Amino acid sequence: MSIQAQLDTIVDSFSKSANGLFEITGRYHAAFEQGIYGCAIAKPTKRMRLALGVDREILVVASLFSDQQQRIIKFIKNEIENSFGRFENNIAIVIHFDPEGNSKIRNWGRDQSISILPINFNSPLVNSVDLEKRISVELYSHDPFDVTGPVSDDANFYGRRDEAIDLARKLQRGQIRSCLGIRKIGKTSIINRILKEIQGNYSCMCIMVDCSRDDVFELDAAKMLNSLRNSIDIAATDLKNYSIIVPISSEIDLKIARDELEETILRREEPIVFIFDEVDYITPGSPTRQAWRTDFNPFWRNLRSIYQECDRQRRPMSILVGGVSTYWFTVESVDGIENAALAFIPEEFLSPMPEGAIVAMIKRLGRIAGLEVDDEACKMIARATGSMPYWARKCCSYMHRNISVQERPCHITAKRAEPLVDSFVAEEGSAIAEVALSHLFRVHPLLMDATTKCFEGKGHLVSEPLRRVLRKYGVISISNELSGAMLSRAFSAIKSEPKSDLSTRDEIIVGGLRLNLDEWAEELATLGKRRNLLERRIRDLALNFIRFDALSTGRAQEAKTRILAAIVESRRTEMSHLTVEEAINKFLWTDLYKLVIKEWKLFEKIFGDRVDFESNCVIVNDRPDTHAKDADQADVALYRRALQRLEERLAKIQ
Structure with a gap:
């Protein structure tokens, strides 16, 4: 049977199974980079349009290759672009014969902002119920609501696009703005979006100052000004329009630091935009450095002086401040001295969305x-x-x-x-x-x-x-x-x-800091963040090592079996229909380290002593931030040490 005939058979099977879900309105064959594909034009029914969130026809691609390559995504993009708007531009269906194809094709599609619904034809379609079930498992098992950090991409950034565009426009003109709000309201997300808008539409140099970084909030007023100057020089040398702050810890006189920063800004033709995120860390209420009670006023007083001189010489300089507290930007004085930031930083909030x-x-x-x-x-x-x-x-x-x-x-x-x-x-x-x-x-x-x-x-x-x-x-x-x-x-x-x-x-001593209970909660949140990052890295490490080992022994299909072997039989049955990535993403922390121990020969060179590894993992699992139990300074110190030992081991493979 010819290749075209085999492709037609696959499309015929899809067409029969799609009854009540899609109407096939056209078919054709296409050659692309030494491959031949069978294509169908699928018009979704009203129910499927609502379920998929689409209003145009969907491209269906049939492929006979047993080992899919990224060129299939290139082919899909090419077909969508050449359809003159007929196809949905962010979704497609792929029918294939690659045993590992579902996860590969789906991940490649996500990298190109296309949702691929892969169907492995090694198990032929039976009817519309079977087709809908396969599509549902692929489409609906992903949680689109859950985000763990700031977002600025179009797929996740909602409700504040106009606000971000307006702020970007104002900042490139030499204005001072603020973005203040309660935790997790989206301050960092909108700051990232503003940066994206500025870099894409205006000729500005942006200097990002994340004040929550240890090496940033440990600076004093003079060192902070000097570090801003240094960051501008580095960005200019590298011909970049964006740079994160590069701290300089060497001592410098405040007046010299101010004069050099002012001179550096005045030399630039394009506007300079300073963006201070998590500004609470460099205020008199800083939870990490009491010295900012005295450095707060000198820093903002001298930065205000630079801003005013830049304005007089028509060299635009802008400032965007993001943080939680408005308090230190509204009080009249700090330690009896007039608050330099009072009339300098406007009180602008990022409120809840409509x-x-x-x-x-x-x-x-x-x-x-x-x-x-x-x-x-x-x-x-x-x-x-x-x-x-x-x-x-x-x-x-x-x-x-x-x-x-x-x-x-x-x-x-x-x-x-x-x-x-x-x-x-x-x-x-x-x-x-x-x-x-x-x-x-x-x-x-x-x-x-x-x-x-x-x-x-x-x-x-x-x-x-x-x-x-x-x-x-x-x-x-x-x-x-x-x-x-x-x-x-x-x-x-x-x-x-x-x-x-x-x-x-009551105050509690943690890591040498005298913290009240709220600051204690902040310390535990930091440990929780480190634990989550560590868990993600071990998850990725385990998946990649086991998959590579299975491939190198010619038994790629055993990767999923080996991973599921680390959990109890009942949970294995529950996860049997999932891809290997989806299965390991459902592993708990205890499942992960038991998997590593079970496959110890693959990980011994990374983690060293097995007993030490298991001991540290048990400590990390005993989370003081999520259990109703007493936790003192010694508990936190032990927990931090266990995290550090695991992090140091993983750092060796970076």
Whole structure:
């Protein structure tokens, strides 16, 4: 049988199985880079259009190769671009014979911003139910709601595009702006988006200052100014329009540092944009360096002097400040000295998104996950989460985990969503909001008493300026009540603590720092972040090493079997339908280190002593931030040492 005839047979089988899901409106063969592909034009039914979130026809590609290569993605992109808008530009279906093809093709597609729905034809399609099930498993097992860090790409950045464009336009003209808001409101995301807009549309030099870095907040005022100057020089030498701050720790006189920075900026033709993220770390309330209580004023006073001189000489210089607290930019004086940042940094907030924007975000992401969430359910989620975009996505991610893939696509009504939303608030949401509120009250202590009065129904006793600040943070609504179930439950938990006055909480010594309980929470959050990064690296390491070993022995198909062998039989059965990547992504920390021990011969040269490795992994699993148990300085020190030993071992393969 000829290649074309074999491809036609595959497309015929797909066409029969697609009855009720797609209508095949055209077929053709195409040659591309020494390969021949069978193509079909699939018009989705109304139900599939809603499930897939599409409104055009979809390209279906059949391939006979038993080992797929990235050229199939190039072929798909080429066909979509040459269709003059007929095909959906971010989704395609691929039918193939590669045993490992599903994960490869899907990952290559994601790299090119195309969702590929791969169908392994080694098991021929039976009927429309079989086809829909295979598509559902591939499409809906991915959680589009869950994000673990800042986002700026079009696929994940919602509701603030116009705001980012407007700020970018203002910054390239020599303005000073701020982006202040509660934790996880999206400050870093919008800063990243602003950077993207500036670099793509304007001729500016951007210097990024992440104040949460140890080597940044440990600088004093003079060293910070000198480091800004050094960063500009490095970017100019490398002919780049963007640079992160390159700290210089050598001593320098404040006046000399100011003069050299001013001279460097005035020499530049293009505007200079300084972006300070996590600015709370270099304020008098810094949780990590008390010296900024005295360095805060000199730094901003001299930076203001430079800005004014640049303005007089028509050399645009801009500043964008991102952080949580407005407090140190609103007080009149610091230690009896006039606050240099008071009239310099405007008090501008990144408030919660409008309810309509949250609804649109949930509906769009929901369709990708096979969840058609109706308007009332979306509004319920928005109100429960205070219209905080990150919180709303976390709530939807919880729903995604608790709705079976097998029943999708499905319609989610308010009645179905309500118990899931309530469970999320109780199990996860209130804890997320509690951390955010505790941090806010620590860096802006005046808001604790104001929120207490609003919580008790005495909002009318709070001064209007403080109520206005709370509204801009998204803590209270226009009616002076706490905004949503997450915040109400979180604040109730804070109030029920034995010592609710944050300013008088017991102090704890951690790593040489005297920390109150909120700062203790920050320390645990840092350890949690390190643990999560470590877990991700070991997960990737285990997958790559086992897969490579299986390939080198000619038994590539055994990689999944070897990985699943580390877990109990019942869980193996549950994961049998998943790809090897999807299976290992569901492994817990204990599963991961048991997998490494089971395959120890592959990892011995990396981790060294097996007993030491297992001991450190057991310590890392005993998380003081997630268990109701006592944890003192010694526990944290031991935990930090275990993390460090594992991190050092992994660093050897970087």
